[in-house]
Amino acid sequence: YDYDRPLMKTQVPGPRSKELTKQMGQIQNNTAINFFCNYEESRGNFLVDVDGNRMLDVYTQIASIPIGYNHPALLKVVSDPNNASAFVNRPALGILPPESFVDKLTEGLLTVAPKGLNRVQNMACGSCSNENAYKAMFIWYRNKERGTSIPSDADLSSCMINQTPGCPELSILSFSGAFHGRTMGCLATTHSKPIHKLDVPSFDWPIAPFPRLQYPLDEHVRENAQEEARCLEETEDLIVKWRHKGMPVAGVVIEPIQAEGGDNHASAAFFISLRKIASKHGCAFHVDEVQTGGGATGRFWAHEHWGAEDPADIVSFSKKLLTGGFFYRDEMETDKPYRIFNTWMGDPSKNLLLAEVLNVIRQENLLAEVTRTGKALLGGLYELQAKYPNLLSRARGQGTFCAIDVCKASVRDKLILQARDNGVILGGCGDLSIRFRPALIFKEHHVHMFLNVFSDLLAAH
Amino acid sequence: YDYDRPLMKTQVPGPRSKELTKQMGQIQNNTAINFFCNYEESRGNFLVDVDGNRMLDVYTQIASIPIGYNHPALLKVVSDPNNASAFVNRPALGILPPESFVDKLTEGLLTVAPKGLNRVQNMACGSCSNENAYKAMFIWYRNKERGTSIPSDADLSSCMINQTPGCPELSILSFSGAFHGRTMGCLATTHSKPIHKLDVPSFDWPIAPFPRLQYPLDEHVRENAQEEARCLEETEDLIVKWRHKGMPVAGVVIEPIQAEGGDNHASAAFFISLRKIASKHGCAFHVDEVQTGGGATGRFWAHEHWGAEDPADIVSFSKKLLTGGFFYRDEMETDKPYRIFNTWMGDPSKNLLLAEVLNVIRQENLLAEVTRTGKALLGGLYELQAKYPNLLSRARGQGTFCAIDVCKASVRDKLILQARDNGVILGGCGDLSIRFRPALIFKEHHVHMFLNVFSDLLAAH
Numbered sequence: 018y019d020y021d022r023p024l025m026k027t028q029v030p031g032p033r034s035k036e037l038t039k040q041m042g043q044i045q046n047n048t049a050i051n052f053f054c055n056y057e058e059s060r061g062n063f064l065v066d067v068d069g070n071r072m073l074d075v076y077t078q079i080a081s082i083p084i085g086y087n088h089p090a091l092l093k094v095v096s097d098p099n100n101a102s103a104f105v106n107r108p109a110l111g112i113l114p115p116e117s118f119v120d121k122l123t124e125g126l127l128t129v130a131p132k133g134l135n136r137v138q139n140m141a142c143g144s145c146s147n148e149n150a151y152k153a154m155f156i157w158y159r160n161k162e163r164g165t166s167i168p169s170d171a172d173l174s175s176c177m178i179n180q181t182p183g184c185p186e187l188s189i190l191s192f193s194g195a196f197h198g199r200t201m202g203c204l205a206t207t208h209s210k211p212i213h214k215l216d217v218p219s220f221d222w223p224i225a226p227f228p229r230l231q232y233p234l235d236e237h238v239r240e241n242a243q244e245e246a247r248c249l250e251e252t253e254d255l256i257v258k259w260r261h262k263g264m265p266v267a268g269v270v271i272e273p274i275q276a277e278g279g280d281n282h283a284s285a286a287f288f289i290s291l292r293k294i295a296s297k298h299g300c301a302f303h304v305d306e307v308q309t310g311g312g313a314t315g316r317f318w319a320h321e322h323w324g325a326e327d328p329a330d331i332v333s334f335s336k337k338l339l340t341g342g343f344f345y346r347d348e349m350e351t352d353k354p355y356r357i358f359n360t361w362m363g364d365p366s367k368n369l370l371l372a373e374v375l376n377v378i379r380q381e382n383l384l385a386e387v388t389r390t391g392k393a394l395l396g397g398l399y400e401l402q403a404k405y406p407n408l409l410s411r412a413r414g415q416g417t418f419c420a421i422d423v424c425k426a427s428v429r430d431k432l433i434l435q436a437r438d439n440g441v442i443l444g445g446c447g448d449l450s451i452r453f454r455p456a457l458i459f460k461e462h463h464v465h466m467f468l469n470v471f472s473d474l475l476a477a478h
Numbered sequence: 479y480d481y482d483r484p485l486m487k488t489q490v491p492g493p494r495s496k497e498l499t500k501q502m503g504q505i506q507n508n509t510a511i512n513f514f515c516n517y518e519e520s521r522g523n524f525l526v527d528v529d530g531n532r533m534l535d536v537y538t539q540i541a542s543i544p545i546g547y548n549h550p551a552l553l554k555v556v557s558d559p560n561n562a563s564a565f566v567n568r569p570a571l572g573i574l575p576p577e578s579f580v581d582k583l584t585e586g587l588l589t590v591a592p593k594g595l596n597r598v599q600n601m602a603c604g605s606c607s608n609e610n611a612y613k614a615m616f617i618w619y620r621n622k623e624r625g626t627s628i629p630s631d632a633d634l635s636s637c638m639i640n641q642t643p644g645c646p647e648l649s650i651l652s653f654s655g656a657f658h659g660r661t662m663g664c665l666a667t668t669h670s671k672p673i674h675k676l677d678v679p680s681f682d683w684p685i686a687p688f689p690r691l692q693y694p695l696d697e698h699v700r701e702n703a704q705e706e707a708r709c710l711e712e713t714e715d716l717i718v719k720w721r722h723k724g725m726p727v728a729g730v731v732i733e734p735i736q737a738e739g740g741d742n743h744a745s746a747a748f749f750i751s752l753r754k755i756a757s758k759h760g761c762a763f764h765v766d767e768v769q770t771g772g773g774a775t776g777r778f779w780a781h782e783h784w785g786a787e788d789p790a791d792i793v794s795f796s797k798k799l800l801t802g803g804f805f806y807r808d809e810m811e812t813d814k815p816y817r818i819f820n821t822w823m824g825d826p827s828k829n830l831l832l833a834e835v836l837n838v839i840r841q842e843n844l845l846a847e848v849t850r851t852g853k854a855l856l857g858g859l860y861e862l863q864a865k866y867p868n869l870l871s872r873a874r875g876q877g878t879f880c881a882i883d884v885c886k887a888s889v890r891d892k893l894i895l896q897a898r899d900n901g902v903i904l905g906g907c908g909d910l911s912i913r914f915r916p917a918l919i920f921k922e923h924h925v926h927m928f929l930n931v932f933s934d935l936l937a938a939h
C-alpha cells in the first residue's frame with residue numbers, strides 16, 4: 018500500500034501550507050509549523066502535504082508513527098463497528114474500565130513487558146507517563162524511609178500545604194542532555210535545549226554528566242570506557258552529595274539513547290553499572306523508553322541490547338506505542354487507591370490500535386527487518402562521512418535509530434531543508450545532529466532513496 | 479436512543495466485575511476500580527456494567543461525557559470513512575498539522591472562546607493544559623520583568639541546570655481545596671485530599687483561603703460577603719508577602735466552582751474582585767474550567783455567570799471538551815517556537831468529535847435544557863434537606879452542577895453505594911459532599927428517577 022517514491026510539486030512549505038500557517042497564526046503560535054499535511058493521502062513511509070508534495074518520511078511525527086501512515090490493519094480497527102464504542106465513550110479507566118481492558122493489556126502491552134517488570138500502568142502521553150513514574154518512585158522511597166506505608170498525621174497535614182514531611186525533599190537524578198518531557202516534574206529532569214526550560218521554575222535536583230563518547234564505539238573502546246567511568250563516579254558522588262544536602266535521590270532516570278539531546282549512546286556496561294550504583298544507594302532505576310521503545314533499535318526496547326537480567330525498576334513508554342504508560346516491578350506498586358490516578362488514565366482506543374501494531378510487528382517480523390535496514394542505513398552514513406569528513410562525523414546508531422553530526426548547526430539546518438525540498442523529511446536533534454526516525458516498515462530501498470538525495474546535496478555543498 | 483430506566487440484576491460490583499477486578503490486580507493497582515463496564519450496551523444517560531446492570535449515570539466518568547454514551551452523532555463521526563485517517567495517523571500537531579485543523583479549531587473551540595480570549599492552544603488532558611498554561615504565565619511574567627523577550631546569557635546557561643535566573647523563583651497562587659491536576663506543576667496548586675499529594679515533592683507556593691460560604695447563597699448574603707472579603711484580603715497579603723520573599727506570584731489560578739475540593743462556590747463579585755487584585759499586582763489570572771466547562775452550569779463556561787467584561791487572561795479546559803487546551807489573551811502569546819510544545823499537542827480525532835458535540839449542544843439547545851433540569855434537581859435537593867435536616871445540608875448548584883452535604887463521610891459513602899445498587903451512579907467530593915455531574919442530556923424525568931431512589935434510601939436510613 019506504500020508509494021514507490023517521492024514526488025515534489027513545489028518547494029516546502031508550498032503556497033497552501035503558507036496560507037494555512039498564516040491562518041493558524043491568528044489562533045495560536047505558528048512558529049514551529051513545518052507545513053500542513055494531507056494525512057488522507059499519506060501512505061506507508063510517505064507523507065503527503067497540502068500542496069501535493071509526497072515525501073519520504075524519515076522523522077515520522079517525532080518518532081511516533083510505528084508502522085507507517087494509513088496502515089490497512091489500523092484502518093480496519095477503526096472501520097470495525099464493534100470498535101466504535103471505544104472511540105466515542107472515553108472512560109475514566111482507573112475507576113470504570115471497559116470489559117475488554119484486561120484482555121487488551123494482556124494481549125497488548127504485557128506481551129512486550131521488559132524483563133522483571135510484571136506490572137504496567139497505562140497513561141496518555143510521555144509526560145504523564147514519566148510524571149507518574151516519578152511519583153511511584155517517590156512514594157516507594159518514602160514508604161521505605163518511613164518503614165511503613167501508613168503516613169503520619171504530620172505527613173497528612175503538611176502535604177496539603179506543600180510542606181515537608183508530607184511533600185518531602187526528595188529528588189530525581191537526571192543527566193545532562195536528557196529529555197524526559199515538559200510538564201514541570203519531567204522538565205526538572207530535562208536538559209536538552211534552553212528553549213525547553215527557560216523561564217519555568219524548577220527543582221534543585223542533581224544532574225550527572227552523560228558520557229560523551231567517540232564513534233564508532235568499537236573503535237574507541239578504551240577512551241569511551243574511561244569517559245563512562247568518569248561519569249559513573251560523578252553520578253555516585255552526586256547521589257551521596259544530595260543525600261547529605263537533605264534531598265536524597267529517590268530515583269535515577271535515563272534514556273538508553275539520549276534522543277532530543279543529540280543521539281548520545283553509552284555502552285551496555287555503563288547502564289548496568291549505573292543500575293548497580295542506583296540499587297546500592299537505594300534509588301529506583303527508571304529507563305525512559307518514550308523515544309527509543311517500540312522497535313526502532315531492532316529490539317522492542319533499546320535496553321534489551323544491554324543483555325541485563327534485571328535492567329530496571331521502571332520503564333516508561335509512549336510515542337510508537339500510541340498510548341503512554343510505564344512498566345514496573347511488583348514492589349513499586351502503590352498500596353492505596355487514587356495515588357497514581359487522573360481522570361482518563363490513557364485511552365482504550367489507543368490500546369486497540371496498539372494491539373494491532375504489535376500483531377503487525379510480529380507477523381511481518383519487523384524487528385529483524387529494522388535490524389537489516391539499520392545496517393544499510395548506518396553503512397551508508399559511514400560511507401558518506403568517509404567521503405565528506407569536513408561536513409559529516411560521528412555516524413552512530415542501533416537499528417534504524419541512527420544519527421550523524423554536521424560540521425555546523427547552520428549547515429545542518431540547511432541540509433534538512435534542502436532534503437525536504439528534494440522529497441526527504443529529516444529531523445535535527447542536539448546542537449549538530451541529524452536524527453533518523455523512520456517507521457518500522459522502512460526498508461533497504463528507502464535507505465537508498467534517502468542516501469541518493471542526501472549524497473547529491475553533500476556533493477553540491 | 480436512551481434507555482427509559484435503570485435495570486438491576488446483581489449488586490454492584492457483580493460477580494463478573496469482581497472477577498475482572500481480581501485479574502486487573504495482577505497487572506496494576508486495582509483498588510480504585512468501581513466496576514467494569516459494557517460501553518457497547520451503554521446509551522445516553524445509562525451506563526451498563528458487565529453483569530448486565532443498567533444504571534442512571536449522574537457522575538459520567540468524572541464529569542467527562544458531554545452528551546451521553548454512544549450518541550448517534552458521534553458514532554457517525556467514527557463510521558465516516560473520511561474521518562478514518564484522523565483516528566489512525568496521530569500527528570505531531572505543533573509541527574505538522576492536518577489540512578483541516580484550522581477549520582476544526584475555527585468551527586469548534588473558537589466558537590466557544592471566552593470573552594476577550596482570542597487565541598487557543600490545543601493540548602491533550604487537563605494536566606497538560608494547566609501545566610502549559612502555567613508555563614505561558616511564567617514566560618509572560620519573565621518577559622515583563624526583563625522588559626524584553628530576549629533572554630540573557632545567564633538565563634540561557636542557568637536554565638539548563640535548573641538554576642536561577644533561567645529557572646526563576648516564581649510562583650502560582652492557588653486556593654485551599656483547589657484541584658488543578660496531578661502532574662508536579664499542577665499538583666503544587668492542588669489542595670483537595672492528602673492522598674493526591676502525599677510523598678510528592680512540591681513548590682513553596684502561596685495558598686490562599688477559598689471562601690467557605692453558607693448556602694443557599696441568597697439567604698446568607700451579608701455573612702458570605704464578609705467571608706469573601708476576608709479571603710480577598712488574605713490573598714492580596716500573600717501576593718505581597720511572596721513578592722517580598724523573592725518568589726513573586728506570576729499567576730493566580732482558580733476554579734469557578736471548586737469541584738474535587740467539595741463543590742465550593744463563590745460569588746461573581748468575589749471572582750471579579752480577585753481578578754482585579756491579580757491585575758493590580760501584575761499577576762495573570764487563570765480560570766481553570768476543566769471540570770466546570772462545557773455546559774453543565776447552564777452556560778458554556780461557569781465564569782460566564784460572573785457577567786464580567788474581562789473575566790480572565792487564561793481559561794483552561796478538558797473533560798467534556800474531549801480534548802484539552804487553554805484559551806488566552808493575545809499578550810500571553812509566546813514569541814518563539816517550541817516553548818509551549820510537546821510531541822502530540824492534543825489529538826485531532828478529539829477535535830472532530832468535539833465539533834460534533836458542539837453542534838448537538840446548539841441544535842438541541844442543551845444549555846437551556848441544563849438550566850431547566852438543574853432547577854428541578856436543586857429544587858429536589860432543597861426539599862430533601864428540609865425533610866432530612868439531620869442527614870443533609872448545604873444543597874447548592876448551578877445548572878446541573880449540583881452538590882449536597884451528608885452529615886458524616888461514612889454515611890455519604892454508604893448512600894453512594896446504596897444508590898448504585900439501586901441503579902443510580904453518584905460521585906463524592908470533598909469530605910462530606912455528593913456531587914452531581916450528569917451529561918448535558920439529563921432531563922427532568924431523570925432528576926425524578928434519581929430523587930425517587932435517593933429519597934427511599936434516606937427514608938430507610
Ligand code: FES
Pocket residue numbers: 141142143144145146200602603604605606607661
Ligand atoms: S499530560 Fe499526558 S496527556 Fe496530558
